Amino acid sequence: MSLPSEILIKMYRAMLRIRRFEEQIWEVYTGGLMHGLAHLYIGEEAVAVGVCAALRDDDFITSTHRGHGHCVAKGGNLEAMMAEVMGRVTGHCRGKGGSMHIADMSVGILGANGIVGGGFGIATGAALSAQKRGTDQVAVCFFGDGASNQGIFFEVMNFAAIWKLPVIYVCENNHYGEYTPTENVTAGKSIADRSLPFGIPSTTVDGSDAIAVYEATAAAVERARKGDGATLIECDTYRYRGHHVGDPGEGYRSKEEIESWMAKDPIQLLRTKIMDDNIASGAELDAEEREVEKEMENALEAAKAAPYPDVEEVNQHVYA
């Protein structure tokens, strides 16, 4: 199957936007322009982008502590995201949430999450709601290899299976949970296997290959919209940077390992594919990059210029 060229270009651009955003966060952090920490998604872009390219605006996602990529891919606004990470009132959450809690309900981003496994129930519940309301919306739950050991993962798969819920569980297996290698704490050959006892089909894809991720997701979305129920997709991926911006990411990971993953960089892979298939030239793709660069600069400037929320706001939004 060959994908329409506009999807490929759109995915290329989305991956660049994530990469640039995350690089910018790194500068913002090291430049002392933000408080707290952030978990960077660099290296994993093809997962968020491949999945979200197969979704509609009115579909839902739940995200993780490493959520910037998901939010960009699902239609979050770079300026509002940057402002949020910097605690400014123009942020998606008026500065109340920060990096780990970016949400934009208007485009189906039901929230990043500071609790590992925090999205399982919410995504599955969003799928239940779509079913009850009689829409054909689907919900995607992004989660890490580490999160796959939380008990609620198994609870929600059972719900999704008995009620044929339109939910897609997308595991981002980046081979570590914080500083611990996944295999040290995770039983079984693969996380994808975990849904099989529930009768939920699963597949494992190369998480550096946006096209492969897109295709797997598109098939799962079709299944879900038809009323055939849930799917689990395990994406093999890697974070180039540390667990968060304060972690150098070395010591517990070898240089060779990091370099071997960087050698199959998701953005480069798609760029090569686009150029090999004569969909766009290098010059055209470079132009995309310059545009993203400009968008990012504007977002940063706007965020920097934005004020912090008024202290009076602290009491607002506790209750509806």
Next chain:
Amino acid sequence: MSMREMTYGEAVKEAMAEEMRRDPTVFLMGEDVGKAGTVFKVLLGLHDEFGDDRVIDTPIAEAGLVGLGVGAALTGSRPIVDIMFGDFIALAMDQIVNQAAKLRYMSGGQAIVPITIRSTMGAGRSSAAQHSQSLHAWLAHIPGLKVAIPSTPADAKGLFKTAVRDDNPVVIYEDKMMYALKGMVPTEEDYTIPFGQAHIKREGDDVTLIATSSMVHVALDAADALAEQGISAEVLDPRTLVPLDRETLIESVVKTTRAVIIDEGYKSFGITGEIASTVYNGAFDYIDAPIVRLGAMDVPVPFSKPLEDATIPTPEDVIKAVQDMKIIHR
């Protein structure tokens, strides 16, 4: 007593290492407690000494992790279970509240559950609503659990060692903003601090500041400033919430006739309410001013720095509360 200066984090690690050397049934498990030495890095080196068998990295599965700890404690081990952020205790509440806390009672006194659950509390790191809460009141509410909440390196070490030796489930909360705090700490092996003994951190006559964990330092700062204004504040740290040293709290307020209670838990339904009622009842005839309770604002901890700062009690809040009492020296 021989003493050594160390940080709060080092004191916790030393307590743990000493107890593990002393008692082979003690082991530690938690997420990234091994080579990584926890995300706060405070246990670096422990794994080098005790190895994989006794310093154990676990899956990210708090309910299971605590549940295994309870089962191990019930059958001859003395596990220390590390829950990285106090907020994550929410995931393990059934195991703590319905299992650990009740097994002894429900079994008619047959069982002991000597598990130590260590976790963190405290805002101030811009970690937002799910990594900043101080939820110790939840557990202090449950009969069968003990709760310790040390404010200094020496207390951290002494209370931790007592926790490990106690035959009951103990939850011990460390404020993650205090890990670098330095202080003199006793070094002998059997240095422990009995539970249920409040500690007078500073003596005074005009007002009692009852404070917990990092709020002790807020109270001490306030006491310094008040001294300059001619007001003598006593600073009292209960150190354990369960058991609570009600007598010492009451005695102090009988002496000073006034109290401000400062704790970083949400103010409503928090431990300041319990302490205030204890003091009202015990010192009623002596009290000269309404007791003031200061706690975290009743909102989820916001991310943005100016908002977050507004939610935590400060020395200025304490000073104002005392000034409003209009203390007149006769």
